[in-house]
Structure formats: C-alpha cells, structure tokens
Amino acid sequence: MINFDNVSKRYPGGHDGLTNVSFRIEPAEMVFLTGHSGAGKSTLLKLIGLLERATRGQVVVGGRNLTQLPNRKIPYHRREVGMIFQDYRLLHDRTVFDNIALPLVVSGMGHKEVGRRVRAALDKVGLLSKEKASPITLSGGEQQRVGIARAVVSKPPLVLADEPTGNLDPALSEEIMTLFESFNQVGVTLLIATHDIELISRMNKRILTLDQGQLSHDGLKQVW
Amino acid sequence: MLKIWVLRHLQVSLASLGRLVRLPLSTLMTSAVIGIALSLPTGMHVALGHLQAISGGWDGAATISLFLKQDVQAKAAKQLVQKLATKPNIATVEFISREAALEEFRQLSGFGEALDALNSNPLPALLVIKPTSEQSDPISTQQLIKELEQLSEADLVQLDMQWVRRFHALTEIAQRGVFVLASLLGLAVLLIIGNTIRLEIQNRHAEIEISKLIGATNAFIRRPFLYTGFWYGLFGGIIACLMVNLSILTLDDSVGQLASLYHSSFSLSLIDTTTVFALLTGSSLLGLIGSWISVGRHLSAIEPS
Numbered sequence A: 001m002i003n004f005d006n007v008s009k010r011y012p013g014g015h016d017g018l019t020n021v022s023f024r025i026e027p028a029e030m031v032f033l034t035g036h037s038g039a040g041k042s043t044l045l046k047l048i049g050l051l052e053r054a055t056r057g058q059v060v061v062g063g064r065n066l067t068q069l070p071n072r073k074i075p076y077h078r079r080e081v082g083m084i085f086q087d088y089r090l091l092h093d094r095t096v097f098d099n100i101a102l103p104l105v106v107s108g109m110g111h112k113e114v115g116r117r118v119r120a121a122l123d124k125v126g127l128l129s130k131e132k133a134s135p136i137t138l139s140g141g142e143q144q145r146v147g148i149a150r151a152v153v154s155k156p157p158l159v160l161a162d163e164p165t166g167n168l169d170p171a172l173s174e175e176i177m178t179l180f181e182s183f184n185q186v187g188v189t190l191l192i193a194t195h196d197i198e199l200i201s202r203m204n205k206r207i208l209t210l211d212q213g214q215l216s217h218d219g220l221k222q223v224w
Numbered sequence B: 001m002l003k004i005w006v007l008r009h010l011q012v013s014l015a016s017l018g019r020l021v022r023l024p025l026s027t028l029m030t031s032a033v034i035g036i037a038l039s040l041p042t043g044m045h046v047a048l049g050h051l052q053a054i055s056g057g058w059d060g061a062a063t064i065s066l067f068l069k070q071d072v073q074a075k076a077a078k079q080l081v082q083k084l085a086t087k088p089n090i091a092t093v094e095f096i097s098r099e100a101a102l103e104e105f106r107q108l109s110g111f112g113e114a115l116d117a118l119n120s121n122p123l124p125a126l127l128v129i130k131p132t133s134e135q136s137d138p139i140s141t142q143q144l145i146k147e148l149e150q151l152s153e154a155d156l157v158q159l160d161m162q163w164v165r166r167f168h169a170l171t172e173i174a175q176r177g178v179f180v181l182a183s184l185l186g187l188a189v190l191l192i193i194g195n196t197i198r199l200e201i202q203n204r205h206a207e208i209e210i211s212k213l214i215g216a217t218n219a220f221i222r223r224p225f226l227y228t229g230f231w232y233g234l235f236g237g238i239i240a241c242l243m244v245n246l247s248i249l250t251l252d253d254s255v256g257q258l259a260s261l262y263h264s265s266f267s268l269s270l271i272d273t274t275t276v277f278a279l280l281t282g283s284s285l286l287g288l289i290g291s292w293i294s295v296g297r298h299l300s301a302i303e304p305s
C-alpha cells in the first residue's frame, strides 16, 4: 500500500525533515508512527498525501509513483487518501453535515448518495444528532470525530492520522482508537502518527519510530 | 453525464448568487461601482445614437438656397417658383421675399436698429429648394445645383450641407472617443472585479485550503469565484442600464421642450434592446474575465500544508 524507498525530504532553507527513510506497509495494515517532536512524523504523512514532495527517493502509494505524479493529478490522489489532522481543519461556517460531505461534493457525487453516505459516516462516529450543528459548538473530541468522519466518508483505502488524540482525554483517545480498529477490520490501511506511547503500547500494532528524520525502529515493540 | 454537469454548474452558480444575496450591501456597492463605470460609455453611446438619428433626418433635408438677382421682380420670382416646383427632382420650393428675409434677419440677428439705419434693403430674395428624397444624394444635388446655376434669375446657388458634414465628422470622432472611454472603463471594471475576487479568495482562504486538502481540483475551486465575477458583471450591467434609462427619463422633458423650440417632435427613447443585450453580455463577460485573471493569480498561491 505504501512503499518508501530511500526517501529524503529537505525543506527550503536546508532543514532536513526526513533522511533516507525506507519501509513498506501492506494493504489493511494498521501502523503507528512515533518519535520525538520534530522527528519528521508529520513530514512523512505529508509526503504520502502529497502535501509535500520528496526531495530524493521514491514514494509509491497504492501502486502510484508519487515522484512522477504531475501536479494536476494530485487532487485525484488525495481523494484516495483520507487525512485526519490534529487541528481538525473543519470549516466553521458550515454545518457538521456539510463538512463531512465536502470530499463527496468535491468528487462530484450526486445529492442523494451524499446524504446517505454522510449519515452513515456520522452514525459510525456517533454524531448523528449533531448533523446540523456548527463545528465550533462541539467539544474537541466531537470535532475530532467530525474530522474522522470526513476522512472516511468517501471510503478511501488508506487513512492517515496526525496526532488524532493529541487533545483528548484517555477515555476519548481509547474510543477513537477503537474506531480506527473498526475501520481496519473492514480492510482500510491506517497510518497513525502519535506521541501517546501508553496508548500504542496497549494496542499491540506495528510501530515505526523516527529519530531526527531517520527510521530508528520498525516493529511491534516501542523502544526509545 | 452532460445533465449532471449542467446541474452542477447550475448549483454552483446559484450558490454563488446566494452568497452575494446574503451580503446585499457589499454586493450592491461593488455592483454599483461597476454600474457607474459602465453607464458612462453606455450613456454616451446612447446620446450619440440620438444625435445620429437627428442628423440622419438632416441628411435628406439638405436644402439649396438660390439667391435671386436684385433686379428680379416679385412676380417673376413667383413664376420661377411655380416652374421649379413642377420639376421631378424638386420636392418643395419656398419663396422668401426681400422683405421677409429682412424681417427674419432682424428678428434673429438683433441688428434691428442697425438695419433701420440703412435706407435700402441689402438682402436679396431667396428660393429655398428641397430636392426630393430620392434625389438628395450628393451627386444628384450637385447636378441640380448646376441646373439652377444656368437660370438667368440666379445670382448665387448654395448648398447648405457643409455643417451637416462637419457634424458627421464630429460624431465620428465622438464615437471613437466613446470607444476609447469604454475600453478604459472596461479595464477599470476588470480591475474592480479582480480585486473583489482577490478579497473573496482571501476571505475563503481556509475553505480553499481544506478543499484542496481533500482532493478538490483547481477547476472545482475556481468555479464559484468565476460565477461570482459573472454575477457582479451582470448586476453592474443591469445597474448601468437602469442608470442610463433613469437619466434619459429625467432629461426627456427638457429635451422635449428644447425640441419644440425648433418645431421638432424629437424625444429621447430608452436604450434599445440590442444595446441592452450587448451591455449585459459585455459586462458579464468582463466579470468572468476579471475573476478568471484574479483566480488564476491568487488561487495557486494557496497550497495546503
């Protein structure tokens, strides 16, 4: 599903975000990405969603070589990658429903189908009653769940999450992890960047650890 | 497929319209600025059209003044009038006697007292000859003038058309002026719309960024802004139309009074449909182009990070 081959990312100004990173994630895997602050977790996710391009090496996602993908095809790539952000990135002048519908509207889906899918996604994250609410009236956990619903509403085969539990209390974090596991069970590939070591150690999943832009560990146990 | 495409565009255009309607004051202000800019050349175009309509009437009315020799008696002059009136290429002949000419001159010139001081009437008698409308083209009139010059009674034959030609030349220049003005103000409208769209893009920065983030194509993001520009242009055109028509209505009374002084029933008419159509098409197009340029320049600068 994801294949990094000697990937480096140097930001303008000469700062290295990632250096020579290679790994492979199979379809339907659920993988955690961890490391200290500034280790390059967000950078790695951005390369997969083509928010940034690799400076060197090859990134292949879903059989698509991103190094060679022309700019005009980026939108179509992003439609196949659901992205969840630490700061939610919701539109505050739209209802919860409209926020979640956005990926479907963008890809030109018909009105009826949009309604059906959005409600299904809302149901999954347990926010069916908040359909008409504005995101600002929701709690942090609820907003995060709106963001998750938006990421999965178009049923992408791959979902990336950057610190999805960053602002949440342990109970809510747990809840969201359970949600991710349920996606994983229906075949969605998930890559989740997080600091929350306690949480991931309980999950018993594959963990990629970054240290100053380099992949320092890849395995079931957390070691740093 | 095509139906869906049309439906999408309809939705986006209505959504853009809705957005504008929800901010009536700012929409009205922007549209009014565009409208004012467009009403200037439109108004001038309409005014020129009217002038040309009047002068078009004058074209056929090119008259020939035949000044009679001083020694031609009134009786002989009357006979000449009758003779000329039967000619197929002459529509009307009007005899203005020396006395009548003097009286008219006295009234129009205000030199009444000076004329009284003269002991004889210096003005010759005059025939005002109007060619038939079929014969009023320059060549035929020239021929008629030659014929008239052969008459033994004729002293001087003069065609009163010089000023009509000058008038035409002037309106021609004015027309080019209107064209230049329209181009300049069209450019101004482009800038106004471009700037409005730029601000709109800034306001919706987050929305654009998030849309790009979840896979919106540039065309998708561009569309609502293009429609916004289109609507601004259309509203501006409508406002320009209304303003020009309003000016015409307010001016019509005084123009009517002026015309009646000249024994004319001339009155102003509202903008004709062709002009309205051209104005609205042009203004919408300007809106579309203005936003296109602005969107092209500012949208690519917003990239998600």
Ligand SMILES: Nc1ncnc2c1ncn2[C@@H]1O[C@H](COP(=O)(O)OP(=O)(O)OP(=O)(O)O)[C@@H](O)[C@H]1O
Pocket (backbone or CB within 6 Å): A011, A012, A013, A015, A016, A017, A035, A036, A037, A038, A039, A040, A041, A042, A043, A044
């Ligand atoms: N746009 C950018 N321009 C320049 N340098 C950047 C940019 N984005 C990130 N960096 C640098 O790249 C490195 C990796 O950043 P990144 O955001 O990937 O870290 P992270 O692991 O996500 O950290 P955190 O846990 O704090 O979110 C950091 O040193 C950061 O300063």
Ligand SMILES: [Mg+2]
Pocket (backbone or CB within 6 Å): A041, A042, A043, A162
């Ligand atoms: Mg980060």
